[in-house]
Amino acid sequence: MSEHDHSGHSHSGSTKLLIVSLVFTSAYAGVEVAGGLWANSLALIADAGHMITDSLSLGIGAFAAWLSQRRASKTLTYGYARAEVIGALVNVLFMLGIVVWIVFAAFERLANPQEVGGTTVMIVAFIGLLVNVAVAWILMRGEKNMNVRAALLHVMGDLAGSVAALLAGFIVYLTGWLPIDPLLSLLISLLIGFASINILRDVMRVLMEGSPSDVDIDELKQSMGEISGVVEAHHIHVWSLSSSRHALSAQIKLDEIGEWDAVLPRLQALLGRRFGIQHSTLQPESGSRSILENRGKNVDGNGSSCSGKL
Structure with missing residues (x-):
């Protein structure tokens, strides 16, 4: 199911x-x-x-x-x-x-x-x-x-x-x-x-789109940064859709942009299991260069994806 x-x-x-x-x-x-x-x-x-x-x-x-x-x-x-x-x-x-x-x-x-x-x-x-x-x-x-x-x-x-x-x-x-x-x-x-x-x-x-009271942004950022293959998570925005449904958008700086397909499920599992966030939009970046210079994906936490130049 x-x-x-x-x-x-x-x-x-x-x-x-x-x-x-x-x-x-x-x-x-x-x-x-x-x-x-x-x-x-x-x-x-x-x-x-x-x-x-x-x-x-x-x-x-x-x-x-x-x-x-x-x-x-x-x-x-x-x-x-x-x-x-x-x-x-x-x-x-x-x-x-x-x-x-x-x-x-x-x-x-x-x-x-x-x-x-x-x-x-x-x-x-x-x-x-x-x-x-x-x-x-x-x-x-x-x-x-x-x-x-x-x-x-x-x-x-x-x-x-x-x-x-x-x-x-x-x-x-x-x-x-x-x-x-x-x-x-x-x-x-x-x-x-x-x-x-x-x-x-x-x-x-x-x-007012404030961050949920049960989500510690500093802890969230640190935990995402500890995922294997992730250099840093930044431009993090967390808000509530309802009292029990939270959403997130963030940019993820990677060691290697080619590892994104492996890193994404780890991030989704962390967000869902530890922070109760099931709706996420994560944008990968390679090193200090923006994903605008790379081939990548903008994928939401429910599995929908859109491939191409971003």
Whole structure:
């Protein structure tokens, strides 16, 4: 089976996991909103907001996994990988909007405390805790690609939110101290806010064509230079097509230009195995002379090649 085919099956499995998790999370988010309104609990509504944003994240991940299986075209030569990044940008802006709403509502509740149904809050939050544990278990059984890991991180945040809501209901039930509800809702909003900012930073790094955070350029250059037959790798550019797909272009100075056919597979193996880069465009050079003076090839990391004078 080719590497391309294997990747397609991987995305298909991720899509199924994310859809199942999406159904669980979305269904309970609705229950939690209803319970929060019934009990007049901002902590429950805040946790429901967190679950809704996670549902969006799961939905975007599932859609991106499905969309990434579509073939590249003449106008989208890298395919639809960036759809994941654009969707993540929309998602994170929505998450930040929810944080602002929760913060304003919490301060309003602190200034004007309102009665909260502690028993209802505890029951709904406890069921939410069980749902989040079930979703986390589903995701941990699957392949740990970027989409699934990100979804799992959000679910762990949901677990913390459910515990906070459960604690709020318990304290209100025992003591009647109403400020605990908006205070814990502020804590939940901080969880959402930090997660949102981290995602936004990663999204902007991809959109600005920044080098991936998990690729050390100095280490990459040194490792390429240690390949037998390579004098130096320079003019290196590394960028992300999506959260899990990286691309590279570089010029490779060789001891002998005639060794290129042997050197190229070694470089491709290094880039794929050690740095997770499957899309590469490598231009060979002979000594200090440009390949413009030599007969060579411009070959991409997927095996496509174009022979002739470059």
